[in-house]
Amino acid sequence: MPGTPHIEVCNLTMAYGDFIVQHDLNFVVQKGDIFIIMGGNGCGKTTLMRALVGLQKPAAGTVSYEGEDFWNVSANDQERLKRRFGVMFQGGALWSSLTLAENVALPLHEYTSLPQELVDEIVSFKLALVGLAGFEDFYPAELSGGMRKRAGLARAMALDPDILVVDEPSSGLDPLNARHLDDLILELRDGLGTTIVVVTHELASILSIGSNSIYLDAETHTMIATGNPQQAAQTGDAKVRHFLSRGEL
């Protein structure tokens, strides 16, 4: 599976009004990659993520999924493409009027016609995967921030998406939970062949799970490096090495 382009980004420019957040981004995410979008605070990581998952139209450039240009296909095709990715938002973005089980089950009810028992089984399995077995009937307001985040991941995985986009997965989690989440991301890639895009600035995650990456620079407003993060830490651009060594290099 690795070696086939899954997401291709061409000359992408994102802006808020006249303010250009990032310009001329070019990169390819291969099938089965764990692709890290990294960069300092305020460099536009989350904005790029929003352009990738169809939440914010870029000012210029294209985002293609297996050759289909997301921003230039019909609304119906966009909906079809959207169904192929799961998104985990920074704060979990759980629907507060639904229990965890209902949160995870909603996409399954909307897009599949599986029997209720199977949906229940899938829901409790997904919650168990993120370490939340037994929390099916809790409302998001009753959980800690880290638990909400993990439940958000369970919901993003509900439909077994081809592409899983996760925004800051480990921020706000304790080291053990962060590690568990990293392991889970690796297992999802290995087991289900999911392509995973991770927006993060957690060094431990970047170096341990990333197979490819881009570094967005907040000063020049464009990407200044791409490639395997471990190699980038050794031999990459000076700015990237500085970032990946917490300012020591």
Place this chain on the structure above:
Amino acid sequence: MIGKQTSDVYESDLQGWQLEKQLRGDQGLEIILAGRWCLDQALPSWEVLKTELGKNDLRRLFFRADQLVAWDTGLLAFLSGVLKFSARHDIEVDCSGLPAGVQHLLNMASVGPEQNIGAGRQSKAGMFSRVGVATIDFCRGFPEMLHFLGEVTLSMGRLLTGRAQFRRSDFWLEVEEVGPRALVIVTVISFLVGLILAYLGADQLRLVGAQIFIADLVAIGMVREVGALMTGIIIAGRTGAAFAAQLGTMQVNEEIDAFRTLGISAIDFLVLPRILALMLMVPLLTLYASFVGMTAGLLVSYFIFDIGFFEYYTETLRALEIKHFMVGLAKGGVYGAMVAYAGCLRGMHCGRSAEAVGEAATSAVVTGILLITIMASLMTIIFYRLGI
């Protein structure tokens, strides 16, 4: 394989899933999975194996998956059901026959860092206990309201002694929001209410040939009661709900906690400017509403009931006394305070979810209108006793 004794085959179509069972040894069972186990088709529930798994002498479970073509969560959910059942019935499970990815994911699901600490939630209570709980909650609301009233009073005291800290700009922002921005809706509603009053009065007064008294009815009605009441209700729906939603969202974002930790009184900073703004603006709006209502009465009398323009005007002047204006202004001020109090109370006591913000806004409007009505009755009685 030791001693193949029986074999059952479940099978869907050619592209679909296949499930076979084979006894293995005396106490073992082998489950053979083949074909596609993906969610895009109807997959079986693990319960199809319940009878086999439930047999008393079953001690070990094996899997074989060499004919498995594709799998996703569908297979994982099926297997996790089987594993849970086996764990409950002391059946030893050997997963080595499953694909490595499946084994890893099943393993992750069973060794998560926080398994089952949620000891289940209490089951749905019966109708009577729910009614009871709701009643107790409702009664608990009263001390909460009094407590908040006390806090607001203390805050007012700090304001009078010059020790309350809030930003003047916040106060003026609220004044603009409550006053000028509410003018259009107040104009429309008080015009229509004035019109209704004039028609209602004309209909009755015509019977005794005293149509000229429409002017008295509209003038005293609007200035003393209806102007303040309508303005109060408009502001309750418009601004009371907005206060509750603003403060409720601040509560959700822990902004109010941030004030507390800094030792800044959230009541001084957030509630006081809102209450003051409403106490200032609602009387002014009441006055305005009364004039709009009287204008509507004048137009109705002149065009529909043939009462002369100046006739109506002098009759209005004759009917109105300064005390009527005072009563109207006092009511406006009290209603404004009630609406602000209800909105801020519900906002400050809001829960920490989107749903709670909605509840707070609804409850602010209901409480606001309820308080307005109670105060209206009280004040009418008091003013009657005092002969004002």
